[in-house]
Structure formats: structure tokens, C-alpha cells
Amino acid sequence: MTESIEAATVLQGCLSKMAVEAGDPARYVLRAGEARIDLNACLGKPFRLEWTGAIACTHCGRATRKSFAQGHCYPCFKRLAQCDTCIMKPELCHFFEGTCREPDWAERHCFQPHVVYLANASGLKVGITRASQMPTRWLDQGAVQALPILEVDTRQQSGFVEVLFKEQVSDRTNWRAMLKGTTERLDLATERDRLMARLESGLDNLRERFGADAIRCLDEAPLSFNYPVLAFPTKVVSHNLDKNPSVAGTLLGIKGQYLILDSGVINLRKFTGYEVKVAA
Numbered sequence: 001m002t003e004s005i006e007a008a009t010v011l012q013g014c015l016s017k018m019a020v021e022a023g024d025p026a027r028y029v030l031r032a033g034e035a036r037i038d039l040n041a042c043l044g045k046p047f048r049l050e051w052t053g054a055i056a057c058t059h060c061g062r063a064t065r066k067s068f069a070q071g072h073c074y075p076c077f078k079r080l081a082q083c084d085t086c087i088m089k090p091e092l093c094h095f096f097e098g099t100c101r102e103p104d105w106a107e108r109h110c111f112q113p114h115v116v117y118l119a120n121a122s123g124l125k126v127g128i129t130r131a132s133q134m135p136t137r138w139l140d141q142g143a144v145q146a147l148p149i150l151e152v153d154t155r156q157q158s159g160f161v162e163v164l165f166k167e168q169v170s171d172r173t174n175w176r177a178m179l180k181g182t183t184e185r186l187d188l189a190t191e192r193d194r195l196m197a198r199l200e201s202g203l204d205n206l207r208e209r210f211g212a213d214a215i216r217c218l219d220e221a222p223l224s225f226n227y228p229v230l231a232f233p234t235k236v237v238s239h240n241l242d243k244n245p246s247v248a249g250t251l252l253g254i255k256g257q258y259l260i261l262d263s264g265v266i267n268l269r270k271f272t273g274y275e276v277k278v279a280a
């Protein structure tokens, strides 16, 4: 045991979300401060991650006792537009009331083309993303399939379209089911056509409100994704650094923003900003 730990690389830094690139399988890089670890190369090997107890805000770098909205200190959480409720619920956008926390940021992020998509991580779901975030968004969710279906001009419009689709389809992923790897493949093009037919009048109403060209149908081919996983857990147990700062086991896979170890799974994104030591 001592031998494998001595031979291992030990790195220290504050966690960022893993970098991921589509591929067969997807390629993951763990990012902790300046350190980078090619996680695909660590599959099947001992892996250890330990929280030092420190958390640094990913925006301002200040030390914080608690992390808000995936890695922010409390002042940044209250001040930044990216931490406002309207980011999770874009239909609540309040830019035109003059109360946007950061209008310049909104111009760059919210007033940009957004895509409404169907994805399958644990069953059919609808979601929205900035066009520039594809396909990272789907890989971060652990989706095995995705299909962009509509393009709109702003984040707020994508929110209204999503609210409409939520009458027919979930916007959530069941992460336990996603991690079991038993998700059945769907015919997303058929699902799209079915939903579009059902929601036609709702979409027409939105076009009346935002303009005939505001909500554009996309005719794209469905995408599929594979993940580097040697074995999926049958029972999903999760590690939580807040309760136990030390996580160790054999790395069996990576899916979404989760590491799958033989000792349990961990959602690394949840611990963004946590300072960790990693031996892999």
C-alpha cells in the first residue's frame, strides 16, 4: 500500500469543475489550482482525495467558510448576476426592469443565442444552454444522448420555451439512475416531433410575443456520448467532503461531473473551490 502512495502524484489546489471533451470515451481532466490530472489514465488505479478544510471563492479568491452556488463566497453570491435566481429560472429575467445585478455581464451571457435541447441522462429531459456551451453541457450532465431542437435569441426566451416543454417532459436528471448506467436509449428525433406537435400552439403564442423569427426550429442529428467507466455501481453511495474530508478507493469511472470509486461516488462540481490534495 505504502508503495502505491509513494509512487503516486500528489497535487494540491482548489477544485474547478472537471474539463471534459467528447470522445469515445469522453476525456476528463481534473483541475485543482494549477494542477491537472488526466483522469482517463487513472482508471482502475488507487485514487485519493483529501480536503484540507480550506475553501477559496472561485470568483474573488477570498477564503470562505462555506461555499455558495458551487464555489462562491457569500458577498459574491449576493452580488454576481451569475448567482441570481434568474440564471436557474431565466423566465424570471428582470433586465428590462433595470434591476439586473450586472447588465454588462448579461449582455455577454444572457443576450446571446440559446438552444433548447432534449437529452437523455436518466430518461428524457428538456434543457437550455448557450449555443457556445455545447456539447460540454451534456457531458457535464452525464447524458448519453442529446438533440438540439430550437434556437432562440436570449436566455429569457429559452426560459419561456423550457417552461412550456415542462408541461410534457421533466427538466431534471436523476443522478443516481444516471450513475447506474442502465439508461435506455431513446429515439430523440421522434420525441422531438411528438413534443413539437403537442406544444405547437404554445410555441405560436411565444412567437407572437417575441416575433415570428424569435424561436427557430433546428433540424440536427441526435448525438451520443460515451464515458470512461470500467464498472457502474449497483448501489449508489455518495461521498461528502463536508462530512468526511477524505475519499479513497479505486477509480472505476467518470460520468457527468462525478467520479465513480469502488468506495462510492463524488460530485466534484459540488466541491468547486475546496482545496484538496489528490494522489492518483
Ligand SMILES: [Zn+2]
Pocket: 057, 058, 059, 060, 061, 062, 072, 073, 074, 075, 076, 077
Ligand atoms: Zn467571492
